[in-house]
Amino acid sequence: MDLDHARKIAVEAAEAAGALLLKGTRGALGVRAKGDAGDVVTDLDLASERLLLDRILTAYPSHTVIAEESGLVGAAGGEWTWLVDPLDGTNNVAIGLPAYVVGLALCRDGLPQVGVVHDPVSACTWSAVRGRGATASSGARLTAVHRPHSRGPLLAWIQGYDVARDDPTLRRLKTALDLDARRVLQLWAPLLAWAMLARGDIDGVVGYRAGVIDLPAGALLAMEAGAEIRALDGGPYEERVDAAETRSFVAAHPRSMPALLSLLG
Template identity: 60%
Template sequence: MAVAAAEEAGALLRARFGEAHTVRSKGDGGDVVTDLDLASEEVVLAALRTHFPHDRIVSEEAGLLDAAGSRTWLVDPLDGTNNVAIGLTAYAVGIALCVDGSPVVGVVHEPVTGRTWRAALGQGAWCDGRRLTGPCGRSPASGPVLAWTQGHAVGRGDGRALALRGALELHARRVLQLWAPLLGWTMLASGTIDGYVGYRAEGVDFPAGALLASEAGVEFRTLAGGAFQVGFDGPDSGRSFVAARGEMLPSLLDLVSAASPAAARG
């Protein structure tokens, strides 16, 4: 059901991409909501309410649609809204199911290519019938290609974020800042980039992408190198992470620690 809902929403986004217009601003950081966010959200929420009427839903624009029980669906109906608003074709639809706060199902659909990535806990990660195995885990001689994400609440002058990004830019071959974090997760799960670093990541889109990566063999650590639990509950300070295959993790953690002791404690 989640795959079908994401693909139906994606078809709507693809068909109406050129018609997007801003409905309102969101927060003080320049983020916006478009009519396409709302239309895509209607498609996904309708499917979830039909098939799982007793489950809790947290959606990017609609917020919390509360219900009793341990099951929570997370919906990002248009990850990459700012890209769409300026005509950049880099966006996705994300849906996750969490049980007791931990993801057990993750779906990411990219409307532009028509590809769908999906994962279920303990059953691997897949894209259009191909099982994903993530990056090779060895850092290229020219340096790794990394994705970076930070939450909407992180200010432009945040010292930790600036130190982390600076350290990554200095030592990595490329650092991708996509304005669509789910696309970074699909690339990591598919093995086309080497790692992902996040600072106070958003809770709604994080579990779907993180489950894809985890089921493809990617490991997670805190910025300080400790154990990391993927989830969406709790403060965003608990969603600062380093993600890579095991062989790559030590060198990536070294890059992060180079940012400064203060940044590494995030």
């Protein structure tokens, strides 16, 4: 398997989907509810996903694809599986907020090998291949940073849509962050948060019961930029993913991790 070629295919597909999204956000979106937890889906999600599925399956017809809207495409349990998020930040798009990205990950037996995140608004693409680092479309390498802050770290928060507002762990974590972090960003576009960590724009990401469709691409991007990911209790983070699971985690530069874990109690 040529992972450099897979990254090229993924970058081209994500950028084509991004062009479709950028044009589509200027017109009617066709927004409708998705489930009972406040999530929504638009005609753009579906159109972007069709484009991505066509590109990926044309290049790799024997691969499995798990997509945000379509679910499993192809046989389950294959060696190579693509995870597709055609529009990460749909709720933002629905209210006219231009904070959204396209994400693709290629996993081998559940372990992320290639990750691509494309931001249509800034026309930037960030990608990573396992063991080879993470880069921007400009060619610049991405590097997570350690910056001691007297007023606390700048963090991004990610949570799953099925988390109840009165969840005791949710309330404990958010209270701790509100008290001790300098600022907590709730972008509702997890892949954008991962890209910000990989670029060194923020100090860490805290996730609680986050969905897994967009997780591998972002996590690989951050790790290849030098970030570390741990479980909320500081224990090991399991990199292999199952599309049906959710994850809770802390991600930061290794030198920033002890203070962040201490902040969470």
